[in-house]
Amino acid sequence: MAAELSAIANAVQASATLSLKAEIGRIEKTYGVKVIDMTAGQPDIGPTPDVIEALVQGGKLYKYGPVPGEAGLRPLLAETVKKETGASFTSDQIIMTVGAKGGIDSVMRAILDPGDAVAILAPYWVTYPEVVAISGGKPVSVDPTPDLRPDIARIETAVRENPTKAILYSSPSNPTGVVYTREELDGIAAIARKFDVWLVADEIYREFAFDGKTAPSLFSADDLYEKAVLVDGPSKRFGIPGWRLGFVAGRLDLVKAIGRIQGHAANASRPIQAAVEVAYGSAQARQATARMVSRYQQNRDLVVEGLNSLEGIKCPTPAGAFYCFPDVSGLYGRTYEFDGSTNKIENSTDFRNFLLRKANVATVEGGPFGRDTHMRISLAISREDCAAALENIKKAVSELVS
Ligand code: PMP
Numbered sequence: 001m002a003a004e005l006s007a008i009a010n011a012v013q014a015s016a017t018l019s020l021k022a023e024i025g026r027i028e029k030t031y032g033v034k035v036i037d038m039t040a041g042q043p044d045i046g047p048t049p050d051v052i053e054a055l056v057q058g059g060k061l062y063k064y065g066p067v068p069g070e071a072g073l074r075p076l077l078a079e080t081v082k083k084e085t086g087a088s089f090t091s092d093q094i095i096m097t098v099g100a101k102g103g104i105d106s107v108m109r110a111i112l113d114p115g116d117a118v119a120i121l122a123p124y125w126v127t128y129p130e131v132v133a134i135s136g137g138k139p140v141s142v143d144p145t146p147d148l149r150p151d152i153a154r155i156e157t158a159v160r161e162n163p164t165k166a167i168l169y170s171s172p173s174n175p176t177g178v179v180y181t182r183e184e185l186d187g188i189a190a191i192a193r194k195f196d197v198w199l200v201a202d203e204i205y206r207e208f209a210f211d212g213k214t215a216p217s218l219f220s221a222d223d224l225y226e227k228a229v230l231v232d233g234p235s236k237r238f239g240i241p242g243w244r245l246g247f248v249a250g251r252l253d254l255v256k257a258i259g260r261i262q263g264h265a266a267n268a269s270r271p272i273q274a275a276v277e278v279a280y281g282s283a284q285a286r287q288a289t290a291r292m293v294s295r296y297q298q299n300r301d302l303v304v305e306g307l308n309s310l311e312g313i314k315c316p317t318p319a320g321a322f323y324c325f326p327d328v329s330g331l332y333g334r335t336y337e338f339d340g341s342t343n344k345i346e347n348s349t350d351f352r353n354f355l356l357r358k359a360n361v362a363t364v365e366g367g368p369f370g371r372d373t374h375m376r377i378s379l380a381i382s383r384e385d386c387a388a389a390l391e392n393i394k395k396a397v398s399e400l401v402s
Pocket residue numbers: 041098099100101102125170173174202204233234235236241244245246
């Protein structure tokens with residue numbers, strides 16, 4: 001009998017963060033505790049009132065709209081990208097997608113044939129390997145330098161040694177908070193050019209750069225590579241991930257191909273586009289973003305310092321996004337008591353369980369991001385929760401048995 005589900009469907013891994021939510025609920029219910037949730041991949045603020053109002057008004061757009069996106073929004077995004085990066089995309093070179101996630105999915109559908117490899121720069125967002133595999137591609141993880149930066153020599157080797165169609169990365173990075181330098185971006189672009197592969201840059205955290213700096217954009221290059229593809233969106237900067245809107249900007253033939261695909265698949269909702277058009281032009285929304293980034297920077301300072309004060313944990317200082325990504329492998333091999341049994345920490349999932357059970361702090365294990373020695377900790381929570389989480393973690397770590 002033929003398999004009932006496709007091989008691709010059977011191979012897709014469930015999201016690590018979703019299964020974690022169920023475990024958080026179980027711990028809270030069973031032990032009557034409150035877990036501090038540092039797993040969030042989203043801001044802790046929502047949209048400003050003017051943007052909400054625009055969404056209500058946008059409800060009048062109840063008929064089908066243009067598949068590539070609303071007539072007013074695409075030129076506004078072309079202008080925004082120009083202002084933020086310097087790159088000149090025409091409105092026709094921009095297409096709205098169902099979240100930035102939907103944008104990456106659409107790009108992969110448009111460029112991959114079965115077996116084509118995509119070089120994914122580790123540590124990577126958990127979705128990247130899955131979304132490549134869903135399109136029949138082969139994800140190839142490329143190890144970083146020891147300080148988790150892109151390793152240019154390794155990227156070149158990976159591209160050369162596999163039937164590579166694209167390179168994919170995010171900067172500022174989820175999960176590390178590393179912000180690629182101009183030189184690193186130019187180095188990656190040079191490899192893409194040399195091997196004539198697409199270069200898909202996920203810049204959804206571009207506005208989340210700390211210490212008053214601007215995150216360098218691939219698209220600010222003097223000599224922009226023509227197969228560079230921008231994935232971006234309003235989810236993070238305006239605190240609207242649930243609205244599910246993103247966009248892709250790239251070479252016209254690619255954007256048109258995505259349009260043909262989305263003509264038969266998921267395309268963006270009109271009321272959301274109407275609201276997002278207001279958001280990109282709103283001074284109120286821009287100020288809310290700036291306040292949020294400054295709060296997350298303060299959280300970063302607190303959390304990084306607190307974690308580094310613990311023996312066995314090494315936490316680099318993230319320069320952007322809203323995560324820190326400490327190496328906790330110095331505590332592997334230690335044990336703790338829970339529910340009458342002794343548990344040994346041997347990998348990032350064990351460490352995540354340890355923090356959940358003994359510190360009542362939820363974080364995401366590094367394994368699915370390509371680093372089983374690390375943990376992803378979200379800074380997109382209140383300062384009080386960050387402080388309380390640190391206290392709990394300090395106490396739990398001090399009680400670990402060697
Ligand atoms: N890219 C990265 C690197 C992300 O971290 C996320 C969200 N976690 C997304 C894309 C998805 O964005 P959206 O909600 O717009 O689909």
